[in-house]
Amino acid sequence: MDFRLSDEQKDIQKAAREFAQGEFDPDVALELDENGKFPESLWKKAAQLGFIGMHYPEEVGGQGLGLLENLLVIEAFCRVDSGIGAALSTVDLGSEAILKFGSQGQKKQFLVPLIKGEKRMGVAFAESEDGNDFSPLSAVSERKGQEYFVRGEKRFVLNASLADSFLTLCKEPKEGWITLMVERAGDGIAVHPIEKMGLKMISFGDLLFKDVRVPVANRIGREGDGMTHALHCRQAMGLRSAAQALGTAEGALDMAMGHAKQREQFGRRLSQFQAIRHKLADMAVGIEVARWLAYKSATEYDQGKIDPLFFSITQLEVGRKLVRGVDEALQIFGGYGYMAEQAIEHYFRDAWAIGVGLGTEEEQKDAIADIVLGPDSIKK
Amino acid sequence: MFYELNDEQKAFRQRVRQIYEREVSPLVEECERNETFPVQLFPILGAEHLLCLRCPKKYGGPGLDKISECITVEELNRICVGIGASIMVQGGLATDPILHFGSEDLKQKYLSPAVRGEKIGSFALTEPNAGSDASGIRTTAVKHGEGYRINGSKTFITNGTICHFATVAAYTDPSKRGKGINLFVVEREDSGFSVIKKLRKLGNHSADTAELAFDDCYVPKERMLGGQEGGGLGQLEETLKSGRLTYGARSTGVGQAAFEAILSYVKKTERHGQPLSKSQAIRFILAEMAMSLEVMRYVTYRGGWLFDQGLATMKDASVVKLFCSETVQSIVQKAMTIQKNAGLMIDNPVQRFLRDGRANKIPEGTSEVQHLVIAGGLGL
Numbered sequence: 001m002d003f004r005l006s007d008e009q010k011d012i013q014k015a016a017r018e019f020a021q022g023e024f025d026p027d028v029a030l031e032l033d034e035n036g037k038f039p040e041s042l043w044k045k046a047a048q049l050g051f052i053g054m055h056y057p058e059e060v061g062g063q064g065l066g067l068l069e070n071l072l073v074i075e076a077f078c079r080v081d082s083g084i085g086a087a088l089s090t091v092d093l094g095s096e097a098i099l100k101f102g103s104q105g106q107k108k109q110f111l112v113p114l115i116k117g118e119k120r121m122g123v124a125f126a127e128s129e130d131g132n133d134f135s136p137l138s139a140v141s142e143r144k145g146q147e148y149f150v151r152g153e154k155r156f157v158l159n160a161s162l163a164d165s166f167l168t169l170c171k172e173p174k175e176g177w178i179t180l181m182v183e184r185a186g187d188g189i190a191v192h193p194i195e196k197m198g199l200k201m202i203s204f205g206d207l208l209f210k211d212v213r214v215p216v217a218n219r220i221g222r223e224g225d226g227m228t229h230a231l232h233c234r235q236a237m238g239l240r241s242a243a244q245a246l247g248t249a250e251g252a253l254d255m256a257m258g259h260a261k262q263r264e265q266f267g268r269r270l271s272q273f274q275a276i277r278h279k280l281a282d283m284a285v286g287i288e289v290a291r292w293l294a295y296k297s298a299t300e301y302d303q304g305k306i307d308p309l310f311f312s313i314t315q316l317e318v319g320r321k322l323v324r325g326v327d328e329a330l331q332i333f334g335g336y337g338y339m340a341e342q343a344i345e346h347y348f349r350d351a352w353a354i355g356v357g358l359g360t361e362e363e364q365k366d367a368i369a370d371i372v373l374g375p376d377s378i379k380k
Numbered sequence: 381m382f383y384e385l386n387d388e389q390k391a392f393r394q395r396v397r398q399i400y401e402r403e404v405s406p407l408v409e410e411c412e413r414n415e416t417f418p419v420q421l422f423p424i425l426g427a428e429h430l431l432c433l434r435c436p437k438k439y440g441g442p443g444l445d446k447i448s449e450c451i452t453v454e455e456l457n458r459i460c461v462g463i464g465a466s467i468m469v470q471g472g473l474a475t476d477p478i479l480h481f482g483s484e485d486l487k488q489k490y491l492s493p494a495v496r497g498e499k500i501g502s503f504a505l506t507e508p509n510a511g512s513d514a515s516g517i518r519t520t521a522v523k524h525g526e527g528y529r530i531n532g533s534k535t536f537i538t539n540g541t542i543c544h545f546a547t548v549a550a551y552t553d554p555s556k557r558g559k560g561i562n563l564f565v566v567e568r569e570d571s572g573f574s575v576i577k578k579l580r581k582l583g584n585h586s587a588d589t590a591e592l593a594f595d596d597c598y599v600p601k602e603r604m605l606g607g608q609e610g611g612g613l614g615q616l617e618e619t620l621k622s623g624r625l626t627y628g629a630r631s632t633g634v635g636q637a638a639f640e641a642i643l644s645y646v647k648k649t650e651r652h653g654q655p656l657s658k659s660q661a662i663r664f665i666l667a668e669m670a671m672s673l674e675v676m677r678y679v680t681y682r683g684g685w686l687f688d689q690g691l692a693t694m695k696d697a698s699v700v701k702l703f704c705s706e707t708v709q710s711i712v713q714k715a716m717t718i719q720k721n722a723g724l725m726i727d728n729p730v731q732r733f734l735r736d737g738r739a740n741k742i743p744e745g746t747s748e749v750q751h752l753v754i755a756g757g758l759g760l
Contacts, residue, residue, distance in 0.1 A: 197735065330738070337582075338583070
């Protein structure tokens with residue numbers, strides 16, 4: 001066992017941190033958040049510097065690194081600003097399915113523009129209200145010759161208004177579950193934008209596909225494997241959410257410590273009050289726990305042997321630490337924490353949006369109990 | 381022992397609920413979206429005798445008790461926390477000091493129009509450098525001719541931009557920490573009183589919150605409460621004692637709103653082909669919410685009863701405020717997590733309840749300050 005990051009990983013972490021600290025202007029962050037605008041120019045810069053898709057293979061322009069390195073970047077970005085960090089880490093949602101199951105041609109076609117910062121993608125899986133439940137699927141893709149015709153509605157799609165293509169889970173009457181890269185350029189995709197309470201820089205909405213024509217060449221992997229692709233993506237997306245959560249909790253702690261060290265009440269700095277010190281200590285503990293859970297899960301993912309039990313434990317615990325930590329950080333700011341002028345205010349809202357990506361406690365506990373108790377334990 | 385509201389109080393609750401649903405509910409969405417308080421509501425609620433509940437009939441008030449006030453606050457916060465903030469301040473922090481410590485002239489001059497909703501009041505204690513630590517305020521009132529010149533700045537002031545008068549805390553003798561404080565009634569038209577800016581917040585969007593400045597603001601000595609220099613700290617404590625008790629009702633109201641919303645969501649939602657209401661974990665969460673609300677209500681109305689008997693101590697008030705504002709957090713947080721993606725939507729009131737309810741751990745003494753007061757009350 002070696003719990004240390006390699007020198008290369010530390011360099012990546014440092015470079016990402018320096019980029020974020022140098023480029024993420026707090027006033028710009030507040031403005032983008034308020035107006036619900038995507039950080040376009042920062043995205044281009046981040047791509048130019050190789051921060052997007054560093055875990056893609058070198059032949060498509062990536063750096064051949066692992067998801068862990070990608071997570072280190074996301075964590076560093078979100079630490080400096082939860083909104084910008086999350087937005088920049090969401091431009092290539094779903095690309096993991098192409099990486100693992102796509103053809104060489106598809107990798108070149110879809111991953112290269114992501115790395116270059118020319119295009120964005122999203123995933124269109126969910127149809128039900130709670131977002132992660134794919135089972136009552138109604139999106140249909142009927143194959144006619146060399147084309148699929150996709151119709152149906154997808155809900156709660158990130159990048160709904162900005163993505164150039166969507167990895168879409170649907171059912172073909174004969175082929176079964178499939179995933180298709182549905183490109184926006186064609187006709188037939190209507191977006192119903194949804195305003196949300198957090199991560200306002202990331203567009204969000206429902207998609208309505210009306211007989212969108214998709215070439216057969218855009219089908220990822222084999223017929224019938226669509227659900228496998230979706231679940232694989234969900235793991236990668238869950239880990240990215242964990243990195244966002246980790247960075248956001250770290251950023252909140254940084255801010256709370258900064259405030260506690262300079263704010264005086266009752267003739268003492270807040271950092272001198274035991275109750276405040278212990279809150280900060282608790283937050284530091286939470287972050288440390290969350291960090292090693294996330295790093296271990298990512299390492300397992302990169303080794304191709306992710307443990308579903310450990311994955312669910314990671315999602316559950318990182319989510320808890322995130323909400324708790326950000327909430328306490330806001331509290332340390334007192335009245336100021338509640339004001340939109342302070343970054344902690346959007347960290348709080350963003351934390352709740354990031355938390356959705358980690359699944360609910362009940363969901364994760366169900367998954368954990370199924371594994372720990374065994375599948376037979378619930379049968380009558 | 382006090383266990384239940386009597387028939388008269390129950391009928392009162394029914395009546396105010398109907399009035400708020402008729403007069404306030406239709407305003408909420410627009411006011412929240414535009415971040416404005418509906419000032420037209422003041423005369424409407426005045427005509428219904430629902431402003432300044434404890435103000436005696438002599439000054440045109442309803443002359444009711446603390447329990448009645450708690451009923452109105454709970455019911456109004458069930459509809460809208462932001463609008464509730466403004467109305468609560470009108471009948472509490474802004475006018476209580478005048479009612480209890482003002483001269484007969486001041487009562488006639490300010491209470492009567494406040495009761496009718498013709499004049500809006502605010503309460504200006506908190507300053508940029510003095511939140512939890514009220515004695516740490518730096519605003520001064522220096523003797524000048526037949527009155528005082530007030531200099532200083534105040535922040536997080538509810539009704540700040542819309543008020544006609546403000547009850548302002550300032551040092552008449554800065555050399556006496558705490559003891560040298562006095563309260564003054566400052567009118568909006570007084571020269572030297574200005575609104576620096578309206579503040580944007582995490583929640584309570586329909587509440588008007590502002591930063592105020594007093595620049596050589598001259599106030600005649602008749603508008604100093606208590607008639608002699610010093611003694612303001614005790615007046616503040618009495619005012620905050622009542623205000624902290626009210627916070628129990630404020631938290632109960634928003635908790636009730638979140639509970640009703642999530643109960644109806646759970647009843648109509650299916651996940652994985654099963655009604656959500658059949659999930660034991662969800663049933664337990666709702667059971668705990670119902671239990672918490674019962675206890676919050678008991679704690680709140682017991683506090684109100686103690687106050688009406690003249691028995692409530694600062695410690696009692698802090699117990700009510702701390703318990704209820706902390707307990708409501710788990711209600712609004714759980715209501716959010718159950719809904720996942722749907723909970724994030726701006727159109728979903730549950731995310732508003734989370735943002736609004738989050739405030740309650742901060743104003744009129746943070747949770748940390750309530751701990752300090754309770755510990756002090758234990759003789760520690």
